[in-house]
Amino acid sequence: MTSSNKKKRERAAQAFKKTKLKVGKTPNKPANHTDTSFRSKTIVVTQQSLSVRIAPETEKQYLHHLSLLNHHASQTRKDSLAFLTTHLRDVSVPLAALLPKLAPLILDESNGVRTALLALFALLKPNEVRLQLQIILLHVWSAMSHIDTDIRRDSTKFLSWALGAAKEDVLGNGGWAKGLTALTSVLEGKHLEVVQKFLVAGFGEEEGEIQTERVLHGGLHWSVQINLTRAGVQDYRYLGLFAGEVGAVEDAPGRRRWCVETAQGKQITQRLRTGLVGLTKEGGETGRIAGKVLQILERGIERAKETE
Known part of the structure; x- marks a missing residue:
């Protein structure tokens, strides 16, 4: 037997030989094993902040969700509102472009969408x-006379929010008359607290008739406040600086007088009184709140008559 043949037989026998392993001992690596492990003391990151890449992407998504607010699927509209709410302060999209797109959702047929919208408004x-409040109020007034019961039910939630956010702006620019007219169409137990809030704000019960700068001059330069205080609003009406009859309905005494001196005011006041009297007869919690609101209405009217 030649030496080469002997070596071949030995290698073949070794290949099929079962190696006995001992406990705790690492088995031998195969002959063709390649070691791929490595060690590194530090990892260098070229960009420590991710905001450079995330912000543009977030703003792009924000604009995308803004475009989905009129999507036919209510769940998509709701999800988009949730995204807009979460990232409201993370993008540079101006609210002047956002609010006109949000306002129509006050009339949305989905309860979930309206609830999500109210949550977003609460952050403003x-x-x-x-x-942009007048655009929002147009949809609020419309919602309060909507044929859909659920939309009417939520309408006063938006009115309550608006009163809390910018009360004098709600009452100004004809808002007092529009608001009272709209409230007569939703004069039910679940809306009484908002009716009370509106009347208290309009009659000046909370502030003791202290007039704010915005009520008197509607956003004009602060120096106008001094002149109006000295000369009175009526002296400046001929200049056409104010929207509507400022002295008549743009302050608490004027709003009270409007209720007793104008035909529209008398008609709306009577409708409110009749509705509230009817609710007081129901008794219970509804009757109690209705009676309280009726007292506020009657007190405002009496105060107006005292100044005649």
Whole structure:
């Protein structure tokens, strides 16, 4: 037997030989094993902040969700509102572009969408709301007379929010008459607290008739406040600086007089009184609140008559 043949037989026998392993001992690595392990003391990150890449992407998504607010699927509209709410302060999209797209959702047929919208509105600051408030109020007044019961039910939630965010702006620019008219169409137990809130604000019960700068000059330069205080609003009406009859309905005494001196005011006041009297007869919690609101209405009217 040659030496080469002997070596071949030995290698073949070794290949099929079962190696006995001992406990705790690492088995031998195969002959063709390649070691791929490595060690590194530090990892260098070229960009420590991810905001450079995330912010543009977030703003792009924000605009995308903004475009989905009129999507046919209510769940999509709701999800988009949730995204807009979460990232409201993370993007540079101006509220002047956002609010006109949000306002129509006050009339949305989905309860979930309206609830999500109200949650977003709650994050807005008064100075952010005022410039677009009239657009929002147009949809609020419309919702209060809507044929859909659920939309009417939620309408006063938006009115209550608006009163809390920018009360004098709600009452100004004809809002007192529009608000009272709209409230007569939702004069039910679940809306009485908002009726009370509106009347208290309009009659000046909370502030003791202390007039704010915005009520008197509607956003004009602060120096106008001094002149109006000295000369009175009526002296400046001929200049056409004010929206509507400022002296008549843009302050608490004027709003009270409007209820007793104008045909529209008398008609709406009578409708409110009749509705409230009817609710007081129901008794219970509804009757109690209705009686309280009726007292506020009657007191405001009496105060107006005392100044005649």
